[in-house]
Amino acid sequence: MLLSFFFRIFAEIFQRGAIMKTPFMYGVAADAMHFTDREAETRRLQLNFENGINTIIISPRRWGKTSLVNKVADNMAGNKDCKLVRIDVFSVRTEEDFYQLFATEIIKQTSSRIEEWLTNTRHFLSSLVPVMTPSSDPINPVSLSLKSVGTHYDEEVLNLPERIATEKGIHIVVCIDEFQQIGELANSITFQKKLRSVWQHQHSVSYCLYGSKRHLLMNMFGNRSYPFYKFGDVLFLERIPVAYWQEYVRKRFEQTGKGISDQLVEEIYSYVDGNSSYVQQLCWLVWAHTQKSADAEILAEAKLDLLRQNHALFIEQINSLTSYQLRFVGAILAGKGSEISHKAVIDEFGLGSSANIVTIKQALQKKEIIDIEGKDIRFSDPIFSHWLRLNNHLLII
Template sequence: MIHNPFKVGELVAGDPFCNRTKEINRIRNAFLDSQNIILISPRRWGKSSLVQEVIRLVDKNAIIITIDCFGITSSEQFLESYLTELLKASTTLYSKTADMVKKFASSISPYISYSYGPNEEIKFGINIPSKEFDPVVILSMASKIGKDKKLPVVVCVDEFQKISEWKDGEAFLEQLRSVWQRHTNVCYCLYGSKRHLMNKLFNDSSKPFFRFGENIFLERIPTPEWISFIQKQFTRTNKKVSKEVAQQIVELVQGHSYYVQYLSRLCWANTPHELTEAMLMESYEEYLNDHLAMFRKQTEGLTAYQVNYVKAVINQEKQFTSTHVLNTYKLGSPGNIKRIETSLQDSEIIDLFTGSVIFTEPFFETLFRRHFMRHS
């Protein structure tokens, strides 16, 4: 049975992964050189898959630790997750994990238990009393293990900006920086999806992580690369798509990585032999319908000011504080524009990172026109 070659909603590597050759080489070199790296892009542009692809390439030449801050709400939870992932990554290097903990973190060794899961993987139980919970001990282990094994260590932290939202977030960021900046044999790869928050964390001189490492601002994958990728995936699964129709797929979703894969997946499923333009448009309507509930959730709480601002953006207005635009779209005072933009950005409806207004989801404008501008 031939499976659909396009993947959505999961990390992709290998065949389902599209290009990013330049970024892969740069991140791979950073991993092996122990160079800290900051990866910033909008949500679902493929950051996590990009990191996963590099991990796949260097896995046997480094100790890799991955942590996702989504769902973590405190420094204690982060440290427990960090320690667990570090122990998992190290079990392939040490036959006696308990001896490793005693060697590099003797103060917490009595509070870690070990057991075997159904597939003989080691499971860890961590129950460290608060009086014995020294973050520096845990945060220093990766560097010590790397030096002992003479291997580079890579610590990947996804949704890093979430830390600033915790009750103790700012203090914990300061502690992380004070410990991590001393680790010359560890690459800290930090990435997140809220560009304005990530940019503030790493490029604001008042923040602890100011200039912590190389900044990579992930750009859209060029359309020609997407076209080649789509045609290749169709061909290797015994189906056809012309260059022109493949280009339409990319353009309909504005080259957004997640949605190129999403729409391509629908198109492939709806194609018996060769994808036609009619099949593409049928698939596009299916894609819009799939995201209608998400769109409604995004827009159900919008104020009149916010709705009118979005209308102005769609109508390609640029001078939002001009008297003409303020009056035409009933946007209130010039000072109100900043409040509208901030609220829409915090709601992840728009992105202002580049200095211009961009909708974060490529389906948003089409559905907004259909539901809010039918009589315009």
């Protein structure tokens, strides 16, 4: 007993110490302390949530969608009339997975106590029963999941938030992260039709759907022939402007007795093409190498670290490509993106035919290697292109 008490105290002190020693944060969504800018987006999103407007957020990976929604959720934590439920569908592989996760999270996040989870499940759902398993998490000693006992639970599950909202006299915003995953399911269009047909009749629930894979989401929400066409307000999240980073990074360095110039932060920002996660990661590496004041030499060192940290992952990505795809990547690296369908480029890089180009483009987009905007083809991951330049012998096959 006493031992576990001391252990808890020690763990807490250690954790606080770690936070103070870690001025930058990446890999998980940015929390309040590490959140910068996004003022206009935060306001717009909050206004949409409070007024029941469906919202779609699209941006490349790791620019800050999850962090933004979390920020608005924090802002609205005290609002008793409007409740946010956040669901991450990244691991959803089937419709069945989706219903299970959806029902479980809606029940959990709208109930405050475990007894309430159980009563609500029994009260609102007839085709799913609660299953409780002990968990190692000291805050939630029991984990709850739902098991289906019938076959026709889809409509019941989809109507769940509306029923809870109506009964409690509140508004619910269901935020679904990594929504592109829904577009990847088997029979996705039929599934999307079902979701939309139920959701659009709900009065006390609105939805915030967000994710990466821009081309896929653009199709889902921007194409007339898809079920989610014009479902809501579409917000394209842009890069955080460099000026905000300069202030943020300078403060972080100062708080820890170190210094960095605006010029160097600008170099960091442009090297990572404004990708929020990489700005934090590279700043962290620069900070770690800096004794007193950061300089160009330290930045060069930190860039190499960043490339080294990603090396294994990039090798794996390269290994997953076909010869045609590798040659295509080589052509993009050589700056031929906008002329990729020209015969001269196809011949020079051995890309086969223009029909082949269409297939390669689709495959590379699906693998999230490239992003295409009009004629502009770029690598989705800015560090991948730096790495390729140093390792372009791997593209010669």
